[in-house]
Amino acid sequence: MFDLATRRIVGATVFMLATVITIGMVWLTEEQRMARYEAIHKAKAIENGALIYEQYCVTCHGSQGEGVPGKGPDLNPGVFQHYEELKQTQNYANSLRNFIMLSIAAGRPIRSTYRSEEIYAEPMPTWSQDFGGPLRSDQIENLVEFILNWQTAAAAPTPPPAFEAMGSDLTKPLPPGDPKRGEALWNQEVKQASGLPASCKACHSLNPGEVLVGPSLAGIATTAAQRIQASDYKGQAKTPEEYIRESIQQPNAYIVDxxxxxAAPxxxxxxxxLGNQMSAQDLADLIAFLMTLK
Ligand code: HEC
Ligand code: HEC
Incomplete structure (x- = not known):
């Protein structure tokens, strides 16, 4: 038989083991409970963020974060690209989460150099109540979750269709243009080869004399013929088609009025x-459409 001391030691050991196992089990289920709670919390935050985004952000950044010409840059994937660029070129040390949070909270009263070639009507407003904006910090956190969620979604790869961008090269040959598809591109009923929507009509009306950001393109085929004959036109001899092509691929070559x-001299x-978004076919079709506007 065991003596009393041995029985005490065995008893204490059994008790200790039982305690450790019990604590371990409680701890494990607590872990799971927390993980579940966090997942639900995050889903809620994304959902709230989507609603706030809908109300305050779509007008300038587009419903899928695709950007709105003349109003705001794309955030999807723009904000992630911008952050990567800052990390690589400026040794930017903040987290992506903080970068997005600060961009929203304090706005951008001063234009950043990112996409500085784009012209925006207004700067990015300040959104945090801390900086005089309308949103509470929890609402800004919800927006950050919503925007970060785009990156998670984008991580599932859907390879973009390969296409050769026209860029600013005026010498690449163009295929015959289809004015019907050009008109559909103009009206954003079909997409450019880049997959980005055509953005011309955000800045150009087809009503005579109506100025949006740029001049009306009503009668552009006729106008183009006049432009290349005007005394201030410094380009080489061009056809109206070539003038329109140059206007699209190299807007700075000749600036109307x-x-x-x-935007600056x-x-x-x-x-x-814009040439970076277009295949040769896209460009040819747009020109063919514009040449029907006599
Ligand atoms: C009046 C138009 C406008 C509205 C409304 C607006 N933004 Fe912006 N936003 C901009 C502009 C313009 C920029 C680019 C500023 C710059 O040049 O740095 C920008 C930049 C940003 C950036 C930084 C992008 C980057 O890659 O650096 C984020 C993030 C952003 N906006 C989020 C939001 C959110 C979220 C909302 C809604 C609460 C919102 N914006 C509402 C115009 C707007
Ligand atoms: C952000 C606004 C903006 C966008 C987007 C834009 N344009 Fe323009 N466009 C202008 C402005 C401003 C001018 C006048 C200054 C100049 O000559 O570059 C202009 C000039 C032109 C001209 C010359 C007009 C003339 O009277 O001689 C053509 C043609 C033209 N754009 C076609 C297009 C096409 C096609 C697209 C879409 C692929 C497009 N633009 C997208 C702002 C824009």
Missing amino acids: PNQFA GVSKMPAT
Whole structure:
């Protein structure tokens, strides 16, 4: 038989083991409970963020964060690209989460150099109540979750269709243009090869004389013929098609009425990067459509 001392030691050991196991089990289920709670909390935050985004942000950044020409840059994937760029070129040390949070909270009263070729009507407003804006810090956190969620969604790869961008090269040959598809591109019923929506009509009305950001393109085929004959036109001899092509791929080559349409001396309010979004076919079709506007 065991003596009393041995029985005490065995008893104490059993008790200790039982305690450790019990604490371990409680701790494990607590872990799971917390993880579940966090997942639900995060889903709620994204949902709230989507509602706030809908109310305050879509007008300038688009419903999917695709950006709105002349109003605000794309956030999806723009904000992630911008952050990567800052990390690489400026040794920027903040987290992505903080970068997005600060961009929203304090706004951008001063234009950053990122996408500086884009012209925006107004700067990014200040949103945090701490800086005189309308939103509480929990609402800003919800917005951050919502925007971060785009990156999670984007991580599932859908390879973009390969296409060769026209850029600013005026010498690449163009295929025959289809004015019907050009019109559909203009009306954003079909997409450009880049997958980004055509953005011309955000800045150009087709009603005679109506100025949005740029001049009306009503009668542009006729106007183009007049432009290339005007005394201030310094380009080489061009056809109206070539003039329109140059206007799209190299807006700064000739700026219509610089007093009204230049953002700075020699810099058109029309972005110089639209050629990067277009295949040769997109460009040919747009030109063919514009040439029907006599
Ligand atoms: C009046 C138009 C406007 C509204 C409304 C607006 N923004 Fe912006 N936003 C901008 C502009 C313009 C920029 C680019 C500023 C710059 O040049 O740095 C910007 C930049 C940003 C950036 C930084 C992007 C980057 O890559 O650096 C974030 C993030 C952002 N906005 C989020 C939001 C959110 C969230 C809302 C809604 C609460 C919102 N914005 C509402 C115009 C707007
Ligand atoms: C952010 C605004 C903006 C966008 C987007 C834009 N444009 Fe422009 N566009 C302008 C401005 C401003 C001018 C006048 C200054 C100049 O000559 O560059 C202009 C000029 C032109 C001209 C010359 C007009 C003339 O009377 O001689 C053509 C053609 C033209 N744009 C076509 C397009 C097409 C096609 C697209 C879409 C692929 C487009 N633009 C997108 C702002 C814009």
